[in-house]
Structure formats: structure tokens, C-alpha cells
Amino acid sequence: MDKGEVAFLLVLLMVAALALSVTASAATLPLDDGFEAVAAGAYPVESGWLTLSSGKSAWVSDEVAYSGSKSFRLDCWPWSASTEYLHLEEVPDRFSYQASVYVDPRHGLVGLVGFMDGSPDQSVMWNYFRVDGGARFIAFYGATTVDLGPYIPGTWCAVRADLDYQALTADLWVDGELAALGVPITPKEFHDAALGEVALDKWGLNSTNRYEYRSFVFSNVVYYDDVRLEAVESALTVDIDIKPGSYPNSVNPRSRGLVPVAVLSSDSFDAAEVDIETVSLLGVGVAVRGRNGRVMAHEEDVDGDGWLDLLLHFETRQLDFGQLEDGWAVLTGATYDGVQFEGWDEVRLRSRR
Ligand SMILES: [Ca+2]
Ligand SMILES: [Ca+2]
Ligand SMILES: [Ca+2]
Known part of the structure; x- marks a missing residue:
């Protein structure tokens, strides 16, 4: 090989090394x-x-x-x-x-x-x-x-x-x-x-x-x-309202009933995009009732702002109130696009009279 060939070979080797290092660094x-x-x-x-x-x-x-x-x-x-x-x-x-x-x-x-x-x-x-x-x-x-x-x-x-x-x-x-x-x-x-x-x-x-x-x-x-x-996936914060339209949100833990929770829509969040199967409140998914296994969720404008919200119901007796943080409950879930979200609202526990 003459000097030109050696130089050419060196260039080839350098290109190969560069290609290799690019692959390795990905x-x-x-x-x-x-x-x-x-x-x-x-x-x-x-x-x-x-x-x-x-x-x-x-x-x-x-x-x-x-x-x-x-x-x-x-x-x-x-x-x-x-x-x-x-x-x-x-x-x-x-x-x-x-x-x-x-x-x-x-x-x-x-x-x-x-x-x-x-x-x-x-x-x-x-x-x-x-x-x-x-x-x-x-x-x-x-x-x-x-x-x-x-x-x-x-x-x-x-x-x-x-x-x-x-x-x-x-x-x-x-x-x-x-x-x-x-x-x-x-x-x-x-x-x-x-x-x-x-x-x-x-x-x-x-x-x-x-x-x-x-x-x-x-x-x-x-x-x-x-x-x-x-x-790190950062969860989107959304507004929720436990027992829409009422405050304080008092809940009797022994109730055989359902706790309604609204996931509120806004100009930056459409509650209709929520994948209901992913939603959890105090360790519990959305209630399923009746012989046909009806998921207790529907759309409704609960706060009258013109945006349709998502109204969900949870079995009160299944909720793990030990997960409350200073009286606040977190509702977590994801949209159909996989965007994680969470919303917080207060819960006041009421004992049976
Ligand atoms: Ca190891
Ligand atoms: Ca409320
Ligand atoms: Ca609304």
C-alpha cells in the first residue's frame, strides 16, 4: 500500500469507528x-x-x-x-x-x-x-x-x-x-x-x-x-369535586351507598378522555352495579360551566379511609392517551348516628 491507500484506509477506519461510537452512545x-x-x-x-x-x-x-x-x-x-x-x-x-x-x-x-x-x-x-x-x-x-x-x-x-x-x-x-x-x-x-x-x-x-x-x-x-x-412521569393535576355541590364532603364510612365524585372539565382538560378503568379513589375503582355490571359513570355538567364533566361513583364501604392525607383524598387515573392525572378534595368522616 502506498501512503494514499493508507490514508484512505485510515479515513475508512475513522468513519467506521465514528459510526460505531454513535451506535454505542444511543x-x-x-x-x-x-x-x-x-x-x-x-x-x-x-x-x-x-x-x-x-x-x-x-x-x-x-x-x-x-x-x-x-x-x-x-x-x-x-x-x-x-x-x-x-x-x-x-x-x-x-x-x-x-x-x-x-x-x-x-x-x-x-x-x-x-x-x-x-x-x-x-x-x-x-x-x-x-x-x-x-x-x-x-x-x-x-x-x-x-x-x-x-x-x-x-x-x-x-x-x-x-x-x-x-x-x-x-x-x-x-x-x-x-x-x-x-x-x-x-x-x-x-x-x-x-x-x-x-x-x-x-x-x-x-x-x-x-x-x-x-x-x-x-x-x-x-x-x-x-x-x-x-x-419521571409528572401527573397532571385536575379539579375534582367529591359530593358535587355539597361542602363539607361528609361521608359515613359504614354507608352501603355510593360516593359521587365529579372529574371536572376545563379548557385544558376534557373529562370525556378519562379511561374509567384506570381511575382509583382511596384504593378503589369505579363502582360496578346491577346484573349487567353497569359501570357507575356518566357525563354531566355538574358545575354548570358549560363543560361536560365526568360523574363517577364509588362503593363507600370499599374506600380505604386510612389513605386520607390530612383529610384529603386523591383520585388518580389516566386518559385514553396515557396522560396520568390526579385530583384532590377533602373528605370529612361522619360516624353513624
Ligand atoms: Ca445485578
Ligand atoms: Ca363537594
Ligand atoms: Ca362542568
């Missing part, structure tokens, strides 16, 4: 880690994982697991960090991520979970959890830092953040328990004095070495499992 939501489907010792490339900076190991391991039999083992040694990530084509405004983290009690130090920028020599992260097996704590770093309690190395810890990039807040969960509400976060696109324009479209896992006396001194073995990224 991570779509919802996304599960895919670790269980990967052979121990292999890299989970099929489910979209990419390496930003590489240490000794980033492979699927069957040594420990949070669920199933496999997890993702990251060890930064002998480099500064092992950073594995998923490239998100679009980060939705309401976005939830979760991961379970296990810091190896013998060789582990710190595991990080969250957003990062694209430069391999940086371990800069945003809106991320730090699971620290050395100093033994869990914390979240958003626009502020929130301490989320102790962490013991050699144990699994499940972290989850529900991010709202419009409100710029996050709700945080540790081991399935709500740990912090409305924590301020960094926007998904911003300008940084040192890094320039930053877009938080890379989400991943990091295991970072400790730098002492001009050299990296630690292996840092951290296992990750049960990684899940998804868009």
Missing part, C-alpha cells in the same frame, strides 16, 4: 444496567456503557451483587480514576436515576454516582452521590451538599435522585427511604469558568484513586448494581 430511557446479561469479566458494552477514563478494571463481576448474581466492578488502579458512563441523547426535565453501591472493605475507598463532563482527565461530577467507605458517609453534591448519613464499607447502599431541572431541585432516596426533599441542583447546561460550556448529558459511575506523595496509592474497588435511569 442510550434511551428507561435504561437498566444490563449487567446480568453480561459474562463475568466482560465489559457491558451492549447496554451502552462507555469508558471515560480507565483503570485496571471495569468489568461485570459475579463476586457480589445487589440483585441477581452480577454487578459492575470498577477499580481505578494504577490510574487516577475509572469512570464508566452512559451518554444520554436527551436529559428530560424530570429525570430519575438510581444505583446501588458497594465499596470493597479491603481495597475500596469512594464510589461516585451522577453526572460528569466529557473530559477523561477530569473527575468533575455534578448532581452526584458520594458513597465514602473511608470517611464512612453518604452525601449528595448538587448546588449545595447534603449529608445523607453513615455508610459502612462492605455493605450495599441504594441511592436514588429524582431531579427536576425546571425547578432545579432533587428529591433524594437512600435504601428506599426519602432522605431529602427539594435539594438545590446544578442546571443541565451551564457555563463554567474553567471548562467552558458544560452539558450534563453523561451519567455514570466513578472510582477515584487517592493521590499522595506524587503518586496514586490505592486500588479503589467499588461495585455498582441496579442502575436505572428513567424519565
Whole structure:
């Protein structure tokens, strides 16, 4: 081959590599880690994982697991960090991520979970959890830092953040328990004095070495499992009226009757679009009565505003009044188009006279 042919081949290879990287980076939501489907010792490339900076190991391991039999083992040694990530084509405004983290009690130090920028020599992260097996704590770093309690190395810890990039807040969960509400976060696109324009479209896992006396001194073995990224469906709020036309909405829990509830239409919501089978009030679906199994629902303009509303009836004795929140009941459901909605109204419980 002459130089021209070599150059041509190189261009072909580059085009092929580019095509490959585009395919590999197409991570779509919802996304599960895919670790269980990967052979121990292999890299989970099929489910979209990419390496930003590489240490000794980033492979699927069957040594420990949070669920199933496999997890993702990251060890930064002998480099500064092992950073594995998923490239998100679009980060939705309401976005939830979760991961379970296990810091190896013998060789582990710190595991990080969250957003990062694209430069391999940086371990800069945003809106991320730090699971620290050395100093033994869990914390979240958003626009502020929130301490989320102790962490013991050699144990699994499940972290989850529900991010709202419009409100710029996050709700945080540790081991399935709500740990912090409305924590301020960094926007998904911003300008940084040192890094320039930053877009938080890379989400991943990091295991970072400790730098002492001009050299990296630690292996840092951290296992990750049960990684899940998804868009958060935000429920539409609609107006409802329990016992239309009456207030307070007093209900006798022992009544053999029905409680009427109106789902009110407006210029932005048509109650006729409600899929009645999806509706639930205090744990109960719409009542069905009679030999023919008539669903107790019909359209009627209950508030006289010209919009036809949906009047639903529920069996009073089936309602779980233990689900009331400070005397408020929530009615949930979905439209035929799959739009989730909820509506709230008060209930006053009345004992039998
Ligand atoms: Ca697993
Ligand atoms: Ca009422
Ligand atoms: Ca109406």
C-alpha cells in the first residue's frame, strides 16, 4: 500500500469507528444496567456503557451483587480514576436515576454516582452521590451538599435522585427511604469558568484513586448494581369535586351507598378522555352495579360551566379511609392517551348516628 491507500484506509477506519461510537452512545430511557446479561469479566458494552477514563478494571463481576448474581466492578488502579458512563441523547426535565453501591472493605475507598463532563482527565461530577467507605458517609453534591448519613464499607447502599431541572431541585432516596426533599441542583447546561460550556448529558459511575506523595496509592474497588435511569412521569393535576355541590364532603364510612365524585372539565382538560378503568379513589375503582355490571359513570355538567364533566361513583364501604392525607383524598387515573392525572378534595368522616 502506498501512503494514499493508507490514508484512505485510515479515513475508512475513522468513519467506521465514528459510526460505531454513535451506535454505542444511543442510550434511551428507561435504561437498566444490563449487567446480568453480561459474562463475568466482560465489559457491558451492549447496554451502552462507555469508558471515560480507565483503570485496571471495569468489568461485570459475579463476586457480589445487589440483585441477581452480577454487578459492575470498577477499580481505578494504577490510574487516577475509572469512570464508566452512559451518554444520554436527551436529559428530560424530570429525570430519575438510581444505583446501588458497594465499596470493597479491603481495597475500596469512594464510589461516585451522577453526572460528569466529557473530559477523561477530569473527575468533575455534578448532581452526584458520594458513597465514602473511608470517611464512612453518604452525601449528595448538587448546588449545595447534603449529608445523607453513615455508610459502612462492605455493605450495599441504594441511592436514588429524582431531579427536576425546571425547578432545579432533587428529591433524594437512600435504601428506599426519602432522605431529602427539594435539594438545590446544578442546571443541565451551564457555563463554567474553567471548562467552558458544560452539558450534563453523561451519567455514570466513578472510582477515584487517592493521590499522595506524587503518586496514586490505592486500588479503589467499588461495585455498582441496579442502575436505572428513567424519565419521571409528572401527573397532571385536575379539579375534582367529591359530593358535587355539597361542602363539607361528609361521608359515613359504614354507608352501603355510593360516593359521587365529579372529574371536572376545563379548557385544558376534557373529562370525556378519562379511561374509567384506570381511575382509583382511596384504593378503589369505579363502582360496578346491577346484573349487567353497569359501570357507575356518566357525563354531566355538574358545575354548570358549560363543560361536560365526568360523574363517577364509588362503593363507600370499599374506600380505604386510612389513605386520607390530612383529610384529603386523591383520585388518580389516566386518559385514553396515557396522560396520568390526579385530583384532590377533602373528605370529612361522619360516624353513624
Ligand atoms: Ca445485578
Ligand atoms: Ca363537594
Ligand atoms: Ca362542568
